[in-house]
Amino acid sequence: MSFAYQVTARDGAARRGRLNTAHGIIDTPAFMPVGTAATVKGMTIEEIEATGSQIILGNTYHLMLRPGAERIARLGGLHEFMAWPLPILTDSGGYQVMSLSDLREIAEDGVNFRSHLDGARLTLTPERAVEIQHLLDADISMVLDECTPFPASEEVAAESMRRSLRWAARCRKAFEPRPGYGLFGIVQGGVYPALRRESALGLIDIGFEGYAVGGLAVGEGQDIMFQVLEDTLPALPQDRPRYLMGVGKPADILGAVRRGVDMFDCVLPTRSGRTGQAFTRHGTLNMRNARHREDKTPMDTACPCPTCAKHSRAYIHHLFKANEMLGPILLTRHNLHYYQILMAELRAAIEGGSLGDYAEKFAAEQAPPAP
């Protein structure tokens, strides 16, 4: 199967599309649950599939350290290793090298660092990042980029973005084309429109199967994030998927979809599921709050997920108070369903040309009820 993206409907700048990969079709706009260490934390494969997720994300940094990319390759690749038959996108490892490893040092050739697990000295180059993702058998690989710190001066952001462009060219060269597999470039440039455009044009010049927007959701706030998207997305090719990395809250996703983003990943539904925060149609709930302790109603009465079908707020509250594993399990399952239902509704709204109405309804429902 060829790696092909087709836009099937539009509503303003928003796009409804379909991406063909080696391991299956992804309907966009799509949300990718994060499966850092070859597992979406606390979820069985059956449960992830039941949420409607068509693709998950794996973290190259974690997997290269444990169990190791070569080992996963010997075990048949990441899909077979974790028994996930559908598409997988892997990041390049660059972001986690910068945020998790010790003694990192960036040079033109790549990043030198020490493993946070055992202190081993390692180097991640653009070529090795592509090789690792090939060993993992990722349907979608990401170029290694330098994550520009925020805030950064225009000079620092420019230098960093241009190094990322040079690395992107090396990744493109190292990537072995195979039907159904694709490599995505990553637009950087901080909050500077001219740099974002320079990055986008540089990447288009190299040519990728898709384009990500990186360096956002790092504390800049929703307004600036949306502004960067408005500055960046029009410069990207219409016939390639656009992926906003690490985003985000439901309202962030809605706003980004309206501006033309097709793919998202974020730890929020899974991490919040472990800490007790529920996403619902009517905003978030802290399930540790004592007000839930005798509440027989589900977290979201309109939610069709198996957690809300069976379990009360009182029970979820109890599980979190008692530090029982089942609390994170049930809440992660609900949150992932919430995110995938949101994406399905966004796709339907784009098809129906009603995304504006949907956004109004969404904002009204999420607002706290009048006192």
Next chain:
Amino acid sequence: MSFAYQVTARDGAARRGRLNTAHGIIDTPAFMPVGTAATVKGMTIEEIEATGSQIILGNTYHLMLRPGAERIARLGGLHEFMAWPLPILTDSGGYQVMSLSDLREIAEDGVNFRSHLDGARLTLTPERAVEIQHLLDADISMVLDECTPFPASEEVAAESMRRSLRWAARCRKAFEPRPGYGLFGIVQGGVYPALRRESALGLIDIGFEGYAVGGLAVGEGQDIMFQVLEDTLPALPQDRPRYLMGVGKPADILGAVRRGVDMFDCVLPTRSGRTGQAFTRHGTLNMRNARHREDKTPMDTACPCPTCAKHSRAYIHHLFKANEMLGPILLTRHNLHYYQILMAELRAAIEGGSLGDYAEKFAAEQAPPAP
């Protein structure tokens, strides 16, 4: 539905039976997964049901402290609270009071203790133990007994057993008869045959819907445990279920079934599932062991459980090395399937009159392979 037990087949002293309770039928010999705090740790209700479990055990001590028996009653009882529709047996709380609480003090009236959660001073009397289990809506309640320490002199064991008998009579009096609900007595008496018989006869004199054997699996070893069963079980009525509390390893269960036990509970499949020990037809496996790290085979090639159907030893090993929640989830699920398959095979062997052959085959398979 009346609380009724019917023996449908025999093989030697072993019995195949069926127990009718308010929330459904239990095929015996039966294994009850332990659901301490209103959850079988790490398992969804769907997963527990899929293992074939027809009854689970709840711990009165934990539930009375958190979220509280009255609260669970207001929320519709334990079945509704945890969304488990099938039968539940609750222990009396006595064992955990002795093993978990602080400053416990046994008097004729009951046990005074401090909660291990918040230090609150509490008293558990026979009457309160029955009341709590009623509030929880347990299909099977257990009498409050004093857990005789092991080892104990005959004098200490006798005194303890006789207090338990007096408490059992108070529990019987406090228990409100309802169709489909039953109260079980607990035979104590340490390792002393005369005391065990005295306890059994005393309990029969009071009259219970079922009889448990308590005070075993406390370090006495399998030989003594089996000896106590042989001393005790013939004294119990043939038409009532017998429950061996807190047992055990697969070989313990097999030996106890052959001696006439009908019901079991044990934390082994769930606790081992969290620590990395797998039960298989060919003995136990430590999934943390490095020899599994590139092994593509399932934990048990003959196991039909969803873990073995999908996942390799290498993957389970990785999950435990990475401290991922999914490791305990997948392994607990497998272990519970293993236990329930064992029980189904024991029931079939009794029906077929082939329990002796089954026991031989079991022992041969569990033995380590010849070098």
